[in-house]
Amino acid sequence: MSTVASNNSSAVVDSTEAISALAKEKIRMQAQRYQRGSLTVMKRKSQPDVWAFRYYTEENGRRVYKRKIIGTVIEFPKRKDAEQQVTKLRVDVNEGAAYAPMTVEQLGVHFINHETPLKAHATREGYKNIIDTHVVPRWGQAALSSIKPIEVENWLRGLKRRDGKPASPGTKSKIRNVMSAMFSHAMRYGWASQNPITPVRTSSKRLQDPDLLTCEEFRDLLRVLDQRERVMVLLAGSTALRRGELFALRWKDVDLREQLVRVTHSIYRSVEGDTKTAGSRKPVPLPSMVVDELKQWKQATGYRTADDYLFASIQKNGEQPLQPDMILKNHIRPALKKLGIPKKVGWHTFRHGVADLLRRNGVDVKTAQELLRHANSRILMDIYQQTVTEERRAAQALAFNSIWEDNTDFSGQSSDRTHENPRQPQKEEVKPVIN
Numbered sequence: 001m002s003t004v005a006s007n008n009s010s011a012v013v014d015s016t017e018a019i020s021a022l023a024k025e026k027i028r029m030q031a032q033r034y035q036r037g038s039l040t041v042m043k044r045k046s047q048p049d050v051w052a053f054r055y056y057t058e059e060n061g062r063r064v065y066k067r068k069i070i071g072t073v074i075e076f077p078k079r080k081d082a083e084q085q086v087t088k089l090r091v092d093v094n095e096g097a098a099y100a101p102m103t104v105e106q107l108g109v110h111f112i113n114h115e116t117p118l119k120a121h122a123t124r125e126g127y128k129n130i131i132d133t134h135v136v137p138r139w140g141q142a143a144l145s146s147i148k149p150i151e152v153e154n155w156l157r158g159l160k161r162r163d164g165k166p167a168s169p170g171t172k173s174k175i176r177n178v179m180s181a182m183f184s185h186a187m188r189y190g191w192a193s194q195n196p197i198t199p200v201r202t203s204s205k206r207l208q209d210p211d212l213l214t215c216e217e218f219r220d221l222l223r224v225l226d227q228r229e230r231v232m233v234l235l236a237g238s239t240a241l242r243r244g245e246l247f248a249l250r251w252k253d254v255d256l257r258e259q260l261v262r263v264t265h266s267i268y269r270s271v272e273g274d275t276k277t278a279g280s281r282k283p284v285p286l287p288s289m290v291v292d293e294l295k296q297w298k299q300a301t302g303y304r305t306a307d308d309y310l311f312a313s314i315q316k317n318g319e320q321p322l323q324p325d326m327i328l329k330n331h332i333r334p335a336l337k338k339l340g341i342p343k344k345v346g347w348h349t350f351r352h353g354v355a356d357l358l359r360r361n362g363v364d365v366k367t368a369q370e371l372l373r374h375a376n377s378r379i380l381m382d383i384y385q386q387t388v389t390e391e392r393r394a395a396q397a398l399a400f401n402s403i404w405e406d407n408t409d410f411s412g413q414s415s416d417r418t419h420e421n422p423r424q425p426q427k428e429e430v431k432p433v434i435n
Helices: 015-033 079-093 104-115 121-139 149-157 169-188 215-224 227-239 243-247 288-300 324-338 347-360 365-372 377-384 389-404
Strands: 003-005 012-014 038-042 050-059 062-072 260-262 266-268 271-273 283-285
Touching: 038 079, 050 079, 062 079, 079 104, 104 121, 104 169, 121 169, 121 266, 121 271, 149 169, 215 227, 215 324, 227 243, 227 288, 227 324, 227 347, 243 266, 243 324, 243 347, 347 365
Parallel strands: none
Antiparallel strands: 003 012, 038 050, 050 062, 260 283, 266 271
């Protein structure tokens, strides 16, 4: 029998019992380091009662008890409302704790605080919205170890929007990816031994292809827009800038002589920050026509210094750009309705339009990826593989007509019929003119 000797005595004990005891003691000591604190109601004489969160910190080797007021019972009438406010505090208090019996909600708070600060503002807000709107209401109070892949997969399959309709595949895929990132974060901190979201299956396939404006529709739209909106649409439709990049542009980012735009930042809900990816921070060429329009707009706008936004808000004294949704609602969509174009158009429509034109004109994927500034070619390939109805019809006709190259009909008899694409006009026979 193997034995271990105590440092303080010569007593010999069974190794299995010793290891078990040491493991239990370690867990007990670690568990003490993770504190849930206490949430209680403090009575006040002349003011409303308040919720108070009590916890302790280690200062100079001593345990110091502290208290933080969460809010009044009027602000948080129910205990569960106050508990939600305590979640972030509890995570901060236990920062660095070796043993953390975390719930999914607590993990979400830690994930947002530590993983997203270096990401673009729009990305951070997107993560937070998904966690607060979808993940926490369903899984918030569940322990990390209790999450089962099949339960998450079944939940995503039955997920519905607020109007009761099924959630889109894209939404389900985003939720799944955020949850997977949360558990990867937990694994890095040693709070989870595996990622239960890895086996969860979702599809991000679109329910329908996005609307695209034809070249004629795009030209008609430009003709009916006022100068400011026309310049916006021209820039979006020629450079494929994302909406946040477009409205974050300042005149110092536009080089009219070199005919290019330097994308260095993005804006989301009036908060300016970094671009979506590192690959997004690349110069984008400008067509000559767009350069001419920009020169005219620079003369017309009241905000034309280097630090001014291209599309500054007069109501905000030029300190903020215009709101993209406001431009769509008040100018672009009414113009499309006036033209009788019933398509659903957003700012990303113009970006998709550029990708579609590149594909139609046979631009190779690598060049298109650089122009669109995608982080990888996979996203672009998904767009390149979406063909429009007319192209599908032409491809089908070309393949089917090859069957009848020998000009025979179903009975095997020779036929005088032509089997060229019926959408293409036939050449008329030119007869000599006899005077």
